[in-house]
Amino acid sequence: MAAMKVYLAGPDVFLKNGREVIAAKQELTRRYGFVPNVWMGEDDAPHSTPFAFGLHISAANEAVMRDSDFIIANLTPFRGISADVGTAYELGFMVAHGKPAFGYSNDGRLYAERLTADYYKGAVAKADDGMMRGPDGLMVENNDMGDNLMLDGGIEHMGGVFIRRSVAPEHLLDDLGPFEECLAAARARLLGVAA
Amino acid sequence: MAAMKVYLAGPDVFLKNGREVIAAKQELTRRYGFVPNVWMGEDDAPHSTPFAFGLHISAANEAVMRDSDFIIANLTPFRGISADVGTAYELGFMVAHGKPAFGYSNDGRLYAERLTADYYKGAVAKADDGMMRGPDGLMVENNDMGDNLMLDGGIEHMGGVFIRRSVAPEHLLDDLGPFEECLAAARARLLGVAA
Numbered sequence: 454m455a456a457m458k459v460y461l462a463g464p465d466v467f468l469k470n471g472r473e474v475i476a477a478k479q480e481l482t483r484r485y486g487f488v489p490n491v492w493m494g495e496d497d498a499p500h501s502t503p504f505a506f507g508l509h510i511s512a513a514n515e516a517v518m519r520d521s522d523f524i525i526a527n528l529t530p531f532r533g534i535s536a537d538v539g540t541a542y543e544l545g546f547m548v549a550h551g552k553p554a555f556g557y558s559n560d561g562r563l564y565a566e567r568l569t570a571d572y573y574k575g576a577v578a579k580a581d582d583g584m585m586r587g588p589d590g591l592m593v594e595n596n597d598m599g600d601n602l603m604l605d606g607g608i609e610h611m612g613g614v615f616i617r618r619s620v621a622p623e624h625l626l627d628d629l630g631p632f633e634e635c636l637a638a639a640r641a642r643l644l645g646v647a648a
Numbered sequence: 649m650a651a652m653k654v655y656l657a658g659p660d661v662f663l664k665n666g667r668e669v670i671a672a673k674q675e676l677t678r679r680y681g682f683v684p685n686v687w688m689g690e691d692d693a694p695h696s697t698p699f700a701f702g703l704h705i706s707a708a709n710e711a712v713m714r715d716s717d718f719i720i721a722n723l724t725p726f727r728g729i730s731a732d733v734g735t736a737y738e739l740g741f742m743v744a745h746g747k748p749a750f751g752y753s754n755d756g757r758l759y760a761e762r763l764t765a766d767y768y769k770g771a772v773a774k775a776d777d778g779m780m781r782g783p784d785g786l787m788v789e790n791n792d793m794g795d796n797l798m799l800d801g802g803i804e805h806m807g808g809v810f811i812r813r814s815v816a817p818e819h820l821l822d823d824l825g826p827f828e829e830c831l832a833a834a835r836a837r838l839l840g841v842a843a
Contacts, residue, residue: 467786468785469777469785469786503792508801508805511802515805532730532767535732537730538730541734541736541737541740542736542739542740542796543798545736545739546741546743546802580664586664590664591664598698598699598702600733601734602702602705602734603709605703605706606705606707607706607710610707
């Protein structure tokens with residue numbers, strides 16, 4: 454049987470050491486018996502306009518997702534308290550195709566904890582309607598989940614796991630421990646190899 | 649022919665006036681000849697645990713999406729500089745099903761503008777590798793797009809439009825002008841009624 458192909462989703466490409474991090478993820482992926490499926494054609498993409506370039510990358514990523522058997526999504530909070538929206542889009546895209554989905558975050562806290570502590574600085578209170586709300590009136594949703602319920606729910610529906618561990622803060626965006634835990638979980642579930 | 653069903657995605661439910669905003673969106677949707685497809689069973693969802701409740705909502709939303717003909721996604725920046733991640737997930741989910749996708753944002757700026765001004769407070773500069781980067785080393789991607797390229801790209805691939813207008817700041821989250829522009833664009837494209 455040909456090895457299963459995994460789509461490695463995440464904002465890793467934006468990191469200063471992005472190339473090294475992506476190469477390390479690919480190497481780890483192979484070590485766990487999977488083929489890392491990422492599109493490496495950026496250098497050949499059209500640069501006529503920034504918009505055309507963006508569209509090309511988007512279409513290429515969607516083609517790679519269609520060609521992949523499952524997804525491991527880096528859902529570490531990115532430029533805020535939630536996952537990268539491009540990665541969230543890709544997770545939904547793969548779940549819609551009925552493909553197994555795994556996720557990880559290098560911040561071990563629940564969404565409600567990040568929202569309350571990091572975003573509202575503790576200023577949440579029960580409102581007239583009985584809901585916990587921030588000073589801006591927005592509801593503080595708390596489903597004991599790592600992020601928005603669509604993300605946690607999609608992974609769960611597909612039988613995957615959402616690994617969350619707080620790593621050293623200076624390696625929030627490039628620690629690969631939780632990613633490797635995802636690989637082990639995927640290997641156990643998809644290849645029947647005990648973790 | 650039965651009227652087309654549209655999935656109304658967005659973080660509207662978190663607003664203090666969420667019920668009113670959602671009701672107004674449904675009414676506008678009907679006025680444009682579509683059936684608003686939203687799940688209203690929250691009161692009957694299991695509350696055994698917050699996690700079980702969240703999973704139930706997630707599964708219900710996915711079922712409504714499968715039952716919908718197209719999506720209009722509220723991509724207004726939510727608790728940060730990007731769209732709500734749950735909405736991004738849903739946009740990817742619908743595009744994966746090959747369904748027409750429309751989006752709107754009540755912030756008319758490009759992602760790169762919000763990132764540079766709101767997130768980095770102007771502190772971006774060309775790095776050694778020739779890329780524009782923030783002081784944290786992260787790349788400032790600029791594809792002349794409203795948000796992450798996967799979101800803009802998905803809408804574009806499905807022949808939709810991403811309407812962006814800066815509304816009065818105090819109505820950033822509940823102004824329905826750009827939403828109505830989306831409805832007009834959807835009616836023109838899907839029902840052949842000139843805008």
